Amino acid sequence: MNGNSETTEKYLKLFHDNIGKISGMSTPFINSFREAAFNKFSDLGVPTKKDEAYKYTNLNLFFDHDYASYFIPNKADFQKAEDFRCDILDLDAHGIVLLNGFYPTINGKLTQLPSGVWIGSLNEAAKRFPEIIEKHYGKYAAGATDSLVHLNSAMASDGVFVYVPEGSALSKPVQVVNLVGGDVDSFTQQRNLIIVEKRAEFSIIICDHTLSPNKFLTNAVTEVYVGEAAHFDIIRVQNEHNAACKVTHTFIHQERNSVASSNNITLHGGLIRNSTYHYLGGAGAESNSYGLFLADKWQHIDNYVNVEHASPHCTSNQLFKGVLDDMATGAFNGRILVKPDAQGTLAYQRNNNILLTDDAKMDTKPQLEIYADDVKCSHGATIGQLNNDALFYLQSRGINKREASLMLMFGFAHEVIQNIKIEPLRERMDNLVMQRLRGELSRCASCMVKCG
Amino acid sequence: MLIIDNLKATISGKNILKGISLKVKPGEIHAIMGPNGSGKSTLAAVLAGREFVEVTEGSITYLGKDLLEMSPEDRAKEGIFLGFQYPIEIPGVSMVNFMKTAVNEHRKYKGLDPLSASDFLKMMREKKEMVEIDSKLANRSVNEGFSGGEKKKNEIFQMAMLEPKLAILDETDSGLDIDALRIVANGVNKIKRPDNAFIVITHYQRLLDYIIPDVVHVLYDGRIVKTAGKELAMELEEKGYDWIKKEVENHILA
Numbered sequence: 119m120n121g122n123s124e125t126t127e128k129y130l131k132l133f134h135d136n137i138g139k140i141s142g143m144s145t146p147f148i149n150s151f152r153e154a155a156f157n158k159f160s161d162l163g164v165p166t167k168k169d170e171a172y173k174y175t176n177l178n179l180f181f182d183h184d185y186a187s188y189f190i191p192n193k194a195d196f197q198k199a200e201d202f203r204c205d206i207l208d209l210d211a212h213g214i215v216l217l218n219g220f221y222p223t224i225n226g227k228l229t230q231l232p233s234g235v236w237i238g239s240l241n242e243a244a245k246r247f248p249e250i251i252e253k254h255y256g257k258y259a260a261g262a263t264d265s266l267v268h269l270n271s272a273m274a275s276d277g278v279f280v281y282v283p284e285g286s287a288l289s290k291p292v293q294v295v296n297l298v299g300g301d302v303d304s305f306t307q308q309r310n311l312i313i314v315e316k317r318a319e320f321s322i323i324i325c326d327h328t329l330s331p332n333k334f335l336t337n338a339v340t341e342v343y344v345g346e347a348a349h350f351d352i353i354r355v356q357n358e359h360n361a362a363c364k365v366t367h368t369f370i371h372q373e374r375n376s377v378a379s380s381n382n383i384t385l386h387g388g389l390i391r392n393s394t395y396h397y398l399g400g401a402g403a404e405s406n407s408y409g410l411f412l413a414d415k416w417q418h419i420d421n422y423v424n425v426e427h428a429s430p431h432c433t434s435n436q437l438f439k440g441v442l443d444d445m446a447t448g449a450f451n452g453r454i455l456v457k458p459d460a461q462g463t464l465a466y467q468r469n470n471n472i473l474l475t476d477d478a479k480m481d482t483k484p485q486l487e488i489y490a491d492d493v494k495c496s497h498g499a500t501i502g503q504l505n506n507d508a509l510f511y512l513q514s515r516g517i518n519k520r521e522a523s524l525m526l527m528f529g530f531a532h533e534v535i536q537n538i539k540i541e542p543l544r545e546r547m548d549n550l551v552m553q554r555l556r557g558e559l560s561r562c563a564s565c566m567v568k569c570g
Numbered sequence: 571m572l573i574i575d576n577l578k579a580t581i582s583g584k585n586i587l588k589g590i591s592l593k594v595k596p597g598e599i600h601a602i603m604g605p606n607g608s609g610k611s612t613l614a615a616v617l618a619g620r621e622f623v624e625v626t627e628g629s630i631t632y633l634g635k636d637l638l639e640m641s642p643e644d645r646a647k648e649g650i651f652l653g654f655q656y657p658i659e660i661p662g663v664s665m666v667n668f669m670k671t672a673v674n675e676h677r678k679y680k681g682l683d684p685l686s687a688s689d690f691l692k693m694m695r696e697k698k699e700m701v702e703i704d705s706k707l708a709n710r711s712v713n714e715g716f717s718g719g720e721k722k723k724n725e726i727f728q729m730a731m732l733e734p735k736l737a738i739l740d741e742t743d744s745g746l747d748i749d750a751l752r753i754v755a756n757g758v759n760k761i762k763r764p765d766n767a768f769i770v771i772t773h774y775q776r777l778l779d780y781i782i783p784d785v786v787h788v789l790y791d792g793r794i795v796k797t798a799g800k801e802l803a804m805e806l807e808e809k810g811y812d813w814i815k816k817e818v819e820n821h822i823l824a
Contacts, residue, residue: 511658511712514618515672515728516646516679525671529662529711536662 125182126163132305133272136189143190144275145244151256155271162265171264172391174449174481175420180335180363180389185305188218189275195300210542211293211323212237218298219308219338220276228279233286235320236279240311243279250281254313258341258369264393267367270339274309277338280322282312284345287319291351291540294322298336298362299329310340314348316373321351321540326358326387334362339369346373346400353538354392355547356384360415363389374400374429381538383547384411384419385554393422398432398460409438410534412554413446413478420449423467427460427490436467439534441527441555442478452497453485460490467497472504472530527555571596571767572637572736577628579616586612588792589628594736597764601778601803602771604789605811610771611655613789614740617769618652619645632736646672647679649735649766653725653742660712665724668712669694669731676732697730701757719750726757733761738769743777755780775807788814 133156141149164181165172195217212231214221221227221239228238228246236243244251259267278294298306314320328334344350350370358364364387370378382392396405411419425434440448450469471480484497504526512522531551538544572594579587586609594600604610615623617630619642630637637645660668673693674684685693698705703723713721722742729737742754758768758781770781778786778800786802787794790811795818796802806814 505658508658508660510618510620510642511654511660512668512672513642514646514652514654515668515732516643516675517671518643518675519641521671521675522643525663525668526660529660532662 122164122166122178122182125178126160128182128184129164129269130160132187136187136273139189140273140275144241145248145251147248147252148241148244148255148275151271152273155268158268159265159272162268165265171422171451174447175389175391175418177363177365177389177391180333183303183333183335185333185335186300186302187305188220188300189273191217191220191276211291212288214238214278214292214294216278216294216296216308218300218304219274219296219306219336221278231288233288234283235286235288236281237292238279239276240279240309241276243281243311247281250313251311254341254343255311256341258343258371258395258397259339259367262367262369262395264367266337266365267339270307270309270337270367274307274339277309277311277340279310280312280314280320282314282318282320282348284315285317286315288321291321291323291543294324296324296326296336296338297329298327298334298358300332301330303333305335305337308336308338310338312340312342312350312352314342314344314350316345317347318345319349322353323540323543324352324354326354326356326364328358328362331359331361334358335365336363337365339367342368342370342378344370344372344376344378347375348373349376350378351381351539352379353381353540353543354383355550356382356387356390358387358390360386360388360417362387365391365393367393367395369395369397370405371397372399372403372405375402376400377404377406379406379537379539380408381534382409382411382421383534384409384413385550386412387417387419389418391420391422393424396423396425396434398425398427398429398434401429401431403429404433405435406537407434407436407438408534408537410531410551411440411448412531412551413440413448414443415446416444417446418448419446421451423450423452425452425454425465427454427456427463427465430460431462432460433464434466436469437534437537438469439530440471440480441474441531442471442480443474445475445477447479449480450482450499451485452483454487454495454497456488456490456493456495458489461492463490463493463495465493465495469499470530471501472527473501474503524552524555528552531555571633573629573631575629575631577613577616577630578626579612580624580626581612581622586623586792587616590789590792590794592787592794594767594769596735596767598784599762599768599770599781601783601786601800602769602789603773603775603786603803603806605815606773608789609792610789611740614652614655614738614769614771617645617650617738618642643675646732647676651729651732651734651737653722653729653737653739655741655744657713657716657721657725659714659716661714663712665708665710665712666694669708669728672728673731693731697727700760701726701730702753703727718745719747722746722754723750723757726754730757730761735766736769737761737766738771740771741773742770743772743774751777752780775803778803790814790818
């Protein structure tokens with residue numbers, strides 16, 4: 119076993135103690151992944167800074183802790199989740215609320231929306247649509263080298279399921295509000311599966327929130343299938359407290375001529391690691407991976423992107439930005455892999471960061487592996503301060519220095535926000551970013567859910 | 571309005587301004603001309619409050635107050651406007667948001683309520699027409715992707731929005747074609763009133779065909795070496811700066 123063995127032991131024990139309960143709830147197909155995944159996790163262990171992919175992130179701060187684990191959903195909790203049911207202010211969306219990674223059971227576990235789209239519980243979908251699940255589940259995360267993906271496959275049992283049939287589209291997006299809460303420190307895992315068939319169009323917004331001040335660790339895996347000529351957008355908005363750790367792994371598998379965009383917006387959180395894997399599996403596909411984070415105090419935000427060009431004439435674009443204040447730290451690792459057959463590849467990557475203090479720290483690492491020869495690829499990374507000339511320009515028009523700094527930071531962040539295609543959400547994110555920069559953002563202010 | 575007295579300033583320890591004295595009254599247009607490297611832009615930078623210039627001696631009194639004690643933003647709110655030689659591009663900050671913030675900061679300083687969105691947009695529209703700026707420019711990020719001429723026109727537009735008492739235009743004419751030059755000059759002439767003043771810094775006399783100065787100063791080697799009426803600009807255009815340099819050198823030798 120590699121990794122930190124003492125920490126890893128905790129999770130091995132957790133598996134052994136609970137696998138009976140977990141398996142009892144899930145279908146045999148989903149259970150069929152558990153043992154192999156567990157063995158892989160057991161071999162690799164919880165990642166440490168010795169792992170290249172986690173070089174700048176100390177997971178032990180959160181993994182080495184005794185959490186209560188949430189494996190069996192409790193009816194009373196679901197009632198609570200129902201009470202938090204979305205009251206969306208100006209965003210018109212189909213809402214789903216998840217509590218500690220589980221889909222509430224009270225109002226039906228699967229819902230059919232217009233155009234034949236299904237949204238609901240993955241656990242329920244596995245029972246009701248076994249042929250769909252068997253075609254996709256576990257397939258896109260299979261090659262993962264990250265042990266935490268396997269930890270999820272070994273133990274997760276529920277999450278969001280979305281099925282968008284061929285050629286269909288919803289007039290509004292689906293919004294998932296992920297709540298973690300409870301009276302005890304908790305470890306939760308969530309597993310999502312999103313299938314967007316040929317020529318379909320689908321947008322999903324995932325909001326991560328903490329409801330109580332306890333220490334939380336979440337390890338979430340999302341698999342996405344984007345069929346031929348389909349369009350898919352995923353926007354993740356993270357606003358958790360400083361004692362929360364969120365590790366997300368998103369695998370987006372694209373077929374030919376499809377377009378997929380991912381946007382990770384981290385407003386607040388103790389330790390966050392977002393890994394986004396884009397697999398360009400068919401000619402002419404386009405992927406966009408965006409990210410923005412605003413960190414202060416002792417927060418640590420790590421974005422890992424892996425774009426795999428496996429087919430010719432695909433385009434990929436990465437734009438990640440960070441603003442770091444106080445002693446905050448951050449990391450960006452952007453990998454572009456161009457396979458031998460992927461001729462005519464266009465791949466771009468940019469990572470820009472602003473450090474507001476001498477104590478803030480950012481590590482950025484481009485990683486380009488190119489095995490085809492007809493490739494256009496570029497990358498650039500900057501870590502700097504606010505532009506003094508721009509600051510003076512604003513001041514010279516009567517805007518005070520603090521306000522001028524805020525405007526510059528906002529402008530910096532807006533370059534990422536402007537890629538959000540849903541206009542009300544884009545405006546809302548602009549406002550939230552401004553509030554966050556002004557230090558006015560409380561947990562509730564940003565929440566689209568009306569909390570107690 | 572503005573009294574500069576024996577101003578000396580350095581940049582990174584190098585003497586740039588070596589004793590400048592200048593008085594500007596309301597309603598006047600002063601042109602400051604001079605060869606490259608004479609200190610023209612440094613003077614503009616000192617007036618606007620740039621930190622990289624260190625004032626080592628002398629004083630600047632503006633409307634009875636010590637200008638050197640004021641922050642750049644307070645100078646702006648007291649009515650000083652600097653038209654930049656190289657306006658800065660600020661991606662992600664829209665012209666509308668930029669100007670709204672600036673105008674409302676000025677209003678707050680004067681004890682006025684912020685303008686409503688509709689009043690503000692109306693003001694933008696009027697000023698855009700006044701200075702003949704393409705209305706699409708105002709919908710973009712500040713100076714981002716603007717051509718050289720568009721950037722300079724945008725400076726004049728900002729000046730129109732902020733209605734300064736004392737505007738300093740730092741080589742606003744450089745890099746402009748004749749049409750843009752005319753638009754810039756017309757903007758200045760429309761904004762000019764008996765109660766405001768302009769300092770027009772320029773290398774060439776060309777701009778002064780359109781903006782008629784009351785006084786022309788020649789800055790050379792950190793000093794004002796000649797002050798006269800508008801005819802001085804014509805003379806400089808004809809003869810260049812060499813005769814001034816010679817005069818200065820002869821004067822020093824004598």
